[in-house]
Amino acid sequence: MTGVAMMPCFGVLSLLVLLSQVQGFFQTSEEVTVPEExxxxxxxxxxxxxxxxxxxxxxxxxxxxxxxxxxxxxxxxxxxxxxxxxxxxxxxxxxxxxxxxxxxxxxxxxxxxxxxxxxxxxxxxxxxxxxxxxxxxxxxxxxxxxxxxxxxxxxxxxxxxQPNSEEEIEEEESILWTILIGILKIILEILF
Known part of the structure; x- marks a missing residue:
């Protein structure tokens, strides 16, 4: 029974670690570096x-x-x-x-x-x-x-x-969201 009870706890812990890592992809730095020119x-x-x-x-x-x-x-x-x-x-x-x-x-x-x-x-x-x-x-x-x-x-x-074009930024965000949703689906399948 303890092995079954630990599985959801491990899954939630894994989810929290994963979400903290994925959050870094979506955060933008406060200062944008620009060329000296x-x-x-x-x-x-x-x-x-x-x-x-x-x-x-x-x-x-x-x-x-x-x-x-x-x-x-x-x-x-x-x-x-x-x-x-x-x-x-x-x-x-x-x-x-x-x-x-x-x-x-x-x-x-x-x-x-x-x-x-x-x-x-x-x-x-x-x-x-x-x-x-x-x-x-x-x-x-x-x-x-x-x-x-x-x-x-x-x-x-x-x-x-040149800075990323709007299409490149949207494509990167779309890929990241797709990965995040896929990971969340897998974790939910494991938990439930």
Whole structure:
């Protein structure tokens, strides 16, 4: 009888250990490291109500990287060079994650560029911090170069790597959730 009673206890203990390890996959670090070549231009902080937009205008030329972090709630980012009031229907670039939102504004976008920050309706209020970087690597990159590798001096190392695209992030999250759900099903089958 003790062997049967220990089995559920062992299963619960295993589940707790597994969940603590899986939790590390979903946590994002507080500070995102950026390349030395990026120059911080602005830090914008604000609040946005559920289902509302806040708009900013980008006049700076060159390749600009927008790093927005939701401090509370969930703020999403929409960017366009066609309208100064982009939203989820009219935008050219977007990032709609639940943590860090990153958009790289190409240097060939017509200025001024409209930036829309949307407060997701799941939260009464969202608080955000957006850091605006000027990417100086755009000045030194060869526009005719097809890949991020250089034959001179870099010895096969990339000169610069772009942040993961939204599809790559969603795919990684989807795979992790699939693994987590599969593990939970196995543990529940063992317990019951």
């Amino acid at each position: 990026w120059v911080l231009l602005h830090v914008v902080q604000g609040h946005i109500g559920a289902g509302n937009y806040s708009y900013l205008r980008l006049n700076h030329d060159g390749r600009i990287v927008l790093h927005m972090r939701s401090l509370k709630g969930d703020a999403d980012l929409y960017v366009s060079d066609k309208t100064l009031r982009p939203d989820f229907d009219t935008y050219k670039l977007q990032s709609v994650t639940c943590g860090y939102d990153v958009v790289v504004v190409p240097g060939d976008f017509v200025r001024p560029v409209g930036i829309g920050i949307y407060g997701h309706p799941s939260y009464l209020e969202s608080e955000f911090e957006m850091k605006v970087y000027y990417d100086q690597t755009a000045l030194t990159d060869d526009p005719f170069e097809k890949d991020a590798y250089s034959s001179e001096g870099s010895q096969g190392h990339p000169k610069y790597t």
